[in-house]
Amino acid sequence: MKRRTKILLSLILIIAIYVFVYFSELYMDPFIKRILNTGLIYAILGVSLNLINGFTGQFSLGHAGFMAIGAYASALLYMSPETKMSNFFMVPLISPLDRIQIPFFWAIIVGGLMAAVAGFIVGAPCLRVRGDYLAIVTYGFSEIIRSLFNNLQNITNGPLGLKGLPTYTNLWWTVSWTIITVIVIKRIVDSSYGRALKAIRDDEIAAENLGINLFKHKVLAFVVGSFFAGIAGGLLGSLLMTIDPNSFSILFTYQIIMIILLGGLGNITGSVVVGIGFAFLMEWLRFVEMPMNIFGIEFPGILGMRMLIFSILLMVTILFFRQGIFGKVEFSWEGVARLFQKKKVKE
Amino acid sequence: MTPQSAEATKTSKSVAKQTVLKMEHVTKRFGGLVAVSDFNLDLKEGELIGLIGPNGAGKTTIFNLITHVIRITEGKMEFYGKDITNLTTDRIIRLGIARTFQNIRLFSNMTVRENILTAFHAHLKSDLFTAVAFLPKYKNEEEYFQQKTLELMKEVGIEHLADNISSSLPYGLQRKLEIARALATNPKLLLLDEPAAGMNPDETLELNQLILRIRDKYKLTVIVIEHDMKVIMNICERIVVLDHGVTIAQGTPIEIQQNPLVIKAYLGAGDEDA
Secondary structure (H helix, E strand, O other): OHHHHHHHHHHHHHHHHHHHHHHHHHHHOHHHHHHHHEEEEEEEEHHHHHHHHHOOOOOOOOOOHHHHHHHHHHHHHHHOHHHHHHHHOOOOOOOOOOOOOHHHHHHHHHHHHHHHHHHHHHHHHHOOOHHHHHEEEHHHHHHHHHHHHHHHHHHOHHHOOEEOOOOOOOOOOOOHHHHHHHHHHHHHHHOOHHHHHHHHHHHHHHHHHHOOOOHHHHHHHHHHHHHHHHHHHHHHHHHOEEEOHHHHOOOHHHHHHHHHHHOOOOOOOHHHHHHHHHHHHHHHHHHHOEEEEEEEEEOOOOOOOOHHHHHHHHHHHHHHHOOOOOOOOOOHHHHHHHHHHHHHHHH | OOOHHHHHHHHHHHOOOOOOOOOEEEEEEEEOOOEEEEEEEEEEEEEEEEEEEEOOHHHHHHHHHOOOOOOOEEEEEOOOEOOOOOOOHHHHHHHHHEEEEEEEEOOOOHHHHHHHHHHHHOOOOHHHHHHOOOHEEEEEHHHHHHHHHHHHHHHOHHHOOOOEEEOOHHHHHHHHHHHHHHHOOOEEEEEEEEOOOOOOOOHHHHHHHHHHHHHHHHHEEEEEOOOOHHHHHOOOEEEEEEOOOEEEEEOOHHHHOOOHHHHHHHOOOOHHHH
């Protein structure tokens, strides 16, 4: 298939998505809309973590930390001075943050950039360690961020968190950012840079002996990945209308890791589909946490039962579908064309 | 021990041959173990030399020292007159040294084509933005890489397997792919670590021809580590013999075959056996 045809088809798909968004914003049930928004944010997180974990093979557990930075940095910029005043009643917010307010779009971008800077600062020293050690160091980083945010009362309002954030996040924002994330990361992965990243994943020594600068490329993956994590953090903050440091704990990172493992390491399609599916499943599975009556026996509702089901799902995936639900199957226009051709033959 | 003089007469036609790699008093110690001791080498452009020795003699260590996979303890290395003793691996490779590995190190999840394409990355001039936006500059580079990759696959005879996953190739072809990948980095000096290991006699013969052909075609200087004497004795102009990190002999294949020290290193001393 020609490159031009593929671009044309992709453009048509994007337009179709936006038409869907237009009607969803008008007619869709607010509850479903909210889940869809969350799902798209999960998709952004999954795809961006996949660049670090799946394509570059650097097992990072720091994604929640990058998200937290993005969420706080953007929230402090798009909140109105009045909301800030009412939030920071214990310790006042430091100047000039208490006075400035910038548009949502730019606040999100700044949040992403701040996360990217953090990605660089964390990435640079800790990329000297590999494998399990890298996982521990990045986990440590996200815990440091959490405890810093809990204690920097005059910037983050500490454990009280930020409340009453204006709800700017809607499907337009989340869909647009998901599309941007997918396109940018897909293009990186398909370019010569992507080949270098995959080479590092497959065999670091061989990659280095082909003249690939390991450090530069690992940092690149971290910076791009954490940028989009920061963006997702900003979007999530405005969607939930409240953020506090403890919501960005390691549990959040585990959820994203679960998404990329279920979708398949190094599979962008998988991360997007599972990311959205994850959000819906999380809501749908709420019934297991309700008090139940099975065969006449009353069971009290247990909080966290949902996660138990996800854990089982994850174990089944790891045991029986080592490469995730999607394996190596990526969405492509050739694949779609083949699907149609097969159907025609059958007819 | 002046093999240089013999070498000089041999290549007297072109007196002004440039020194490619110069290693002076190179020593590597792992704690108390001396892996390589006082290794000297003066490699002229276009030479094809063999590095032999019993297992554990320090041959691969020398390759690892040249490409800075491990740090040198003492001594100095120059590549085309440039000091490379303290450069990082990727810098050294970009200067024009390429290597293959004793235990094949291919990118096992990638296709044959992708394996070779990856090797061009070090010479990519487009920055990340240009690549992601697929601007003409990157597009041209990518097309050039694709075309070069095809040439290299044809060179070693694996073009019909271009889209196969590299780990699915038979052993001999994996070795060839590794050579093609090394060539893609556009080297001036090629280090081959046991290229004939695991090959049958026919394949070995073919490999000999391949090494000679690529040396002439790409104007390479080559160092070969090999246990298979059919490779070493047939194609190498000069041989360096190592034993326990010490250079015990240097010279032409015939000189080496008759050298008592070499025979002792390989077969053990006569009185010990008796």
